[in-house]
Amino acid sequence: MAQPEAGMTAQAALGRNWDVAVIGGGVVGCAVARRFALEGAAVILLERAPDILAGASKGNSAILHTGFDAPPGSLELRCMQTGYREYLEIRERLNLPLLETGAAVVAWSDEDEAKLDGILAQAHENDVSDARRIGRDELLAREPNLAPQARAAVLVPGEHLIDPWSAPLAYISQALAEGAACLRNAPVTAGSFDGASWRLETPRGRITAGHVVNCAGLHGDELERSLLGECDFEIRPRKGQFVVFDKAAAALLRTIILPVPTERSKGVVICRTIFGNVLVGPTAEEQPERDRANLDRRMLEELHASALRMIPGLAPIPVTATYAGLRPATERKEYRIGVKERNWISVGGIRSTGLTAALGIAQHVVALYDGAKTATRAEPQWPRMPNLADHLPRDWQQPGHGEIVCHCELVTRREIEQALTGPLPAGDPGGLKRRTRAGMGRCQGFYCSAHVAAISAGRLHG
Amino acid sequence: MAETSACDVAIIGGGPSGLAAAMALREAGVAQVVVLEREKQAGGIPRHCGHPPFGLREFGRILSGPRYAARLVETAERAGIDIRRQHTVVALHPGGSLDLATPDGTATLQARRVILATGVRETPRSARFIGGDRPQGVINTGALQAFTYLEKQRPFARPVIIGSELVAFSALLTCRKAGMQPVAMVEANDRVTAWSPYALAPRLFGVPLLLETELIEICGSGQVGRVRLRRDNTEVLLDCDGVILTGRFVPAAELVRSSHLALDVGSGGPVVDQHGRCSDAAYFATGNLLRPVETAGWSWREGRRVGAVVAQDLAGDLPAPDRVLSIERGAHVKLTVPQRLALPRLGTGLGDFIQLRASDKAGGMISISCGDRVIWRGWRNTLPERRILIPLADLALPEGADSIRVSIED
Ligand SMILES: Cc1cc2nc3c(=O)[nH]c(=O)nc-3n(C[C@H](O)[C@H](O)[C@H](O)COP(=O)(O)OP(=O)(O)OC[C@H]3O[C@@H](n4cnc5c(N)ncnc54)[C@H](O)[C@@H]3O)c2cc1C
Ligand SMILES: Cc1cc2nc3c(=O)[nH]c(=O)nc-3n(C[C@H](O)[C@H](O)[C@H](O)COP(=O)(O)OP(=O)(O)OC[C@H]3O[C@@H](n4cnc5c(N)ncnc54)[C@H](O)[C@@H]3O)c2cc1C
Numbered sequence: 051m052a053q054p055e056a057g058m059t060a061q062a063a064l065g066r067n068w069d070v071a072v073i074g075g076g077v078v079g080c081a082v083a084r085r086f087a088l089e090g091a092a093v094i095l096l097e098r099a100p101d102i103l104a105g106a107s108k109g110n111s112a113i114l115h116t117g118f119d120a121p122p123g124s125l126e127l128r129c130m131q132t133g134y135r136e137y138l139e140i141r142e143r144l145n146l147p148l149l150e151t152g153a154a155v156v157a158w159s160d161e162d163e164a165k166l167d168g169i170l171a172q173a174h175e176n177d178v179s180d181a182r183r184i185g186r187d188e189l190l191a192r193e194p195n196l197a198p199q200a201r202a203a204v205l206v207p208g209e210h211l212i213d214p215w216s217a218p219l220a221y222i223s224q225a226l227a228e229g230a231a232c233l234r235n236a237p238v239t240a241g242s243f244d245g246a247s248w249r250l251e252t253p254r255g256r257i258t259a260g261h262v263v264n265c266a267g268l269h270g271d272e273l274e275r276s277l278l279g280e281c282d283f284e285i286r287p288r289k290g291q292f293v294v295f296d297k298a299a300a301a302l303l304r305t306i307i308l309p310v311p312t313e314r315s316k317g318v319v320i321c322r323t324i325f326g327n328v329l330v331g332p333t334a335e336e337q338p339e340r341d342r343a344n345l346d347r348r349m350l351e352e353l354h355a356s357a358l359r360m361i362p363g364l365a366p367i368p369v370t371a372t373y374a375g376l377r378p379a380t381e382r383k384e385y386r387i388g389v390k391e392r393n394w395i396s397v398g399g400i401r402s403t404g405l406t407a408a409l410g411i412a413q414h415v416v417a418l419y420d421g422a423k424t425a426t427r428a429e430p431q432w433p434r435m436p437n438l439a440d441h442l443p444r445d446w447q448q449p450g451h452g453e454i455v456c457h458c459e460l461v462t463r464r465e466i467e468q469a470l471t472g473p474l475p476a477g478d479p480g481g482l483k484r485r486t487r488a489g490m491g492r493c494q495g496f497y498c499s500a501h502v503a504a505i506s507a508g509r510l511h512g
Numbered sequence: 513m514a515e516t517s518a519c520d521v522a523i524i525g526g527g528p529s530g531l532a533a534a535m536a537l538r539e540a541g542v543a544q545v546v547v548l549e550r551e552k553q554a555g556g557i558p559r560h561c562g563h564p565p566f567g568l569r570e571f572g573r574i575l576s577g578p579r580y581a582a583r584l585v586e587t588a589e590r591a592g593i594d595i596r597r598q599h600t601v602v603a604l605h606p607g608g609s610l611d612l613a614t615p616d617g618t619a620t621l622q623a624r625r626v627i628l629a630t631g632v633r634e635t636p637r638s639a640r641f642i643g644g645d646r647p648q649g650v651i652n653t654g655a656l657q658a659f660t661y662l663e664k665q666r667p668f669a670r671p672v673i674i675g676s677e678l679v680a681f682s683a684l685l686t687c688r689k690a691g692m693q694p695v696a697m698v699e700a701n702d703r704v705t706a707w708s709p710y711a712l713a714p715r716l717f718g719v720p721l722l723l724e725t726e727l728i729e730i731c732g733s734g735q736v737g738r739v740r741l742r743r744d745n746t747e748v749l750l751d752c753d754g755v756i757l758t759g760r761f762v763p764a765a766e767l768v769r770s771s772h773l774a775l776d777v778g779s780g781g782p783v784v785d786q787h788g789r790c791s792d793a794a795y796f797a798t799g800n801l802l803r804p805v806e807t808a809g810w811s812w813r814e815g816r817r818v819g820a821v822v823a824q825d826l827a828g829d830l831p832a833p834d835r836v837l838s839i840e841r842g843a844h845v846k847l848t849v850p851q852r853l854a855l856p857r858l859g860t861g862l863g864d865f866i867q868l869r870a871s872d873k874a875g876g877m878i879s880i881s882c883g884d885r886v887i888w889r890g891w892r893n894t895l896p897e898r899r900i901l902i903p904l905a906d907l908a909l910p911e912g913a914d915s916i917r918v919s920i921e922d
Contacts, residue, residue, distance in 0.1 A: 449617040494636035500658035
């Protein structure tokens with residue numbers, strides 16, 4: 051059955067010769083597709099799951115990083131900083147939120163404190179010139195609920211919080227508005243290159259495109275091995291678990307609290323979310339599975355305890371959610387972006403900064419591209435995303451929203467209807483949650499899950 | 513522009529307790545009583561408890577939950593109570609001023625008195641720190657009942673039921689009625705939490721009852737596929753397509769938590785005195801918001817009493833107390849309601865007793881002390897989740913004391 055497809059019908063997408071096929075609808079793939087569409091290339095995004103954001107981009111900390119702690123001179127740093135700037139430049143036109151919080155790298159011990167100067171020096175080297183060291187008094191004046199053991203900190207005013215799902219949705223929505231297509235339930239399983247174009251096999255049919263950009267995240271190496279015969283990086287998934295506190299917690303904290311990092315990870319962060327909660331996480335656990343981000347009671351309890359150690363006032367506040375995400379890490383630290391033979395660009399190993407860097411990565415990738423561009427574009431369209439940020443006006447405050455369906459997150463019938471229609475409707479229950487937050491609040495669907503299921507019955511298909 | 517209106521008493525929540533309070537206020541002659549209910553239908557939790565017994569105390573007959581809820585609503589509306597459906601209270605302000613969300617946008621309401629009656633819900637998977645995957649099909653009893661009774665849907669066919677409080681047996685009945693066959697009922701303790709006759713129910717329905725068994729992990733991508741259980745240090749996998757997490761009730765106290773009102777750590781509800789009066793005297797609370805968890809009949813009766821007290825208060829018959837004595841939780845006491853006594857007057861809204869729950873299995877001897885002096889001792893059934901009552905009239909409250917402590921002896 052031909053389902054209405056994002057941008058155009060599946061039939062039309064299959065019959066066409068695309069300039070570029072982007073494989074993988076994570077935040078990076080969405081941003082890359084957008085950039086190609088804005089540059090006038092005919093681009094199609096292929097996603098294996100029923101909806102976009104099914105992989106690493108499903109669960110992260112949602113911090114817009116300045117790059118203060120990234121390796122100096124690295125491609126990662128460059129992409130983060132161009133990505134950061136572009137996000138700020140375009141966000142208002144796409145109606146994407148920003149919660150300006152700043153971050154503090156807090157020292158809790160002598161050992162930590164000894165590292166602060168090095169952290170500050172690196173921040174300055176990375177052009178994050180407003181980073182500065184603050185003493186205990188200033189730290190506690192800024193964050194009075196922080197445990198008194200806090201010693202000192204490096205304050206990074208430019209670190210902010212964003213909506214991790216609306217941002218990529220906005221990128222792909224703008225691409226669609228500019229003539230791109232998005233095919234979901236379309237895992238690329240095989241492909242061949244005839245010297246001029248790729249034929250990519252998916253269960254939904256064959257896609258023909260001049261160039262391929264591999265943005266398959268946690269499956270990037272597998273994809274590349276099966277289509278190119280080899281791959282110069284190896285994905286080593288690294289899990290991060292999180293505990294989310296109820297909204298009352300948000301009053302206890304302004305700044306993103308970062309630990310002094312260790313060799314292996316950035317460590318456990320405690321920060322607000324754009325939706326008005328507080329989260330603590332992520333852990334850093336290597337594992338072989340690429341698709342399973344399972345939760346572990348002991349780790350969750352440890353995270354919870356560490357949050358209470360940093361902010362004792364969290365103790366009486368209930369837990370709203372627990373989740374885990376997988377970082378598409380590789381055997382090395384750096385991004386693995388490069389042009390391969392046969393009109394193939396790989397974007398691999400976008401490990402723990404991809405939400406920030408996606409727009410920068412997209413600029414970098416388009417600069418690497420030497421293929422055709424079908425059309426040049428006039429002033430692009432700017433589709434506006436529904437706002438889910440807690441600090442900005444929400445739909446429930448506007449008349450005519452129908453009804454409030456999810457009481458905890460105050461999600462309206464109108465918002466749910468909107469997410470089930472439009473150019474890229476929700477493809478599965480998770481996609482509906484990410485687009486609306488229905489069921490993501492403190493009761494986790496106690497009151498609304500049956501109602502949401504009834505409204506969306508038979509209407510979720512990628 | 514937000515619309516502002518005023519009333520004598522605003523009741524937040526149109527469940528058994530809120531509606532009972534409204535009736536009592538009307539009967540006492542209070543003119544403008546408004547019930548604010550966020551759902552399309554009033555009636556509260558019983559709306560989706562498609563089983564008896566409800567209504568014995570209220571209507572002298574046994575009704576199913578939905579019929580009972582409908583009766584409550586009809587009775588209230590016939591008495592001229594203004595039930596405003598799809599009116600969600602989003603914030604409480606000092607002195608009884610409320611922020612509302614309505615289908616027409618935001619509004620405010622100024623009430624002389626407010627009664628909070630927002631009920632309880634069950635603890636979700638997240639707050640229990642249950643490990644494993646996060647597939648579809650992990651829900652509480654409340655959601656299960658909404659699926660089957662309100663939406664006529666079956667979220668799964670072969671669920672496992674976690675927990676053995678009374679509500680777990682409602683889950684069992686709900687499954688049976690809707691054609692779902694539970695694969696097991698799993699309880700971490702060595703006995704069923706509900707009264708023992710219920711322990712027979714699973715066997716009656718051919719559902720294995722697994723005691724001293726812990727849920728370790730939920731497995732499945734997309735839909736639940738199985739659960740990993742631990743019993744006697746051995747792990748077993750149990751195939752199922754859903755998980756019903758029952759009980760572990762918590763008061764729906766978000767409004768209180770984010771307001772100026774004091775919240776009680778033990779009960780999880782607002783701090784109240786024996787009249788149901790909160791830390792801001794314009795606010796009262798009733799029903800299961802006060803504590804996890806009581807029956808509909810109990811909540812209804814509590815609502816009637818608190819409604820009557822609020823009517824007295826509006827008439828100037830509930831003077832501010834001379835002094836307030838706090839009730840502290842000692843050993844093995846999970847919660848007390850109330851948490852303070854307004855003196856000298858002992859007449860009450862919540863009933864002539866202190867309600868108590870035990871936090872763990874302890875001996876049955878309860879003692880109340882004031883400083884080093886024991887002022888009351890008595891035996892009660894102190895199993896967890898059982899209602900324990902101590903008559904207020906039995907307490908010889910010493911002059912000048914500012915607190916008493918309730919403990920269960922080892
Ligand atoms: C715990 C954690 C915390 C993080 N915190 C932050 C943060 O605070 N700030 C920040 O900037 N970044 C953060 N990140 C990093 C960020 O989330 C990732 O860098 C980013 O999501 C990677 O996106 P991606 O598009 O490369 O991969 P993915 O999101 O995995 O996208 C790949 C997509 O490709 C699809 N796919 C795979 N194989 C195929 C195929 N054969 N055919 C078609 N489609 C296929 C997958 O289904 C998937 O949707 C964090 C990450 C984690 C895990
Ligand atoms: C899953 C479940 C099953 C149960 N089964 C039984 C049973 O079989 N028998 C029994 O006797 N008891 C049962 N109970 C106990 C139940 O709590 C009581 O029966 C009774 O419903 C308590 O009445 P109440 O008025 O305190 O709260 P509720 O009935 O919960 O009513 C609260 C009302 O407040 C409304 N509300 C909440 N917040 C707001 C807001 N911000 N603004 C406006 N309105 C709001 C809600 O929509 C709801 O209608 C069950 C409880 C649960 C959770």
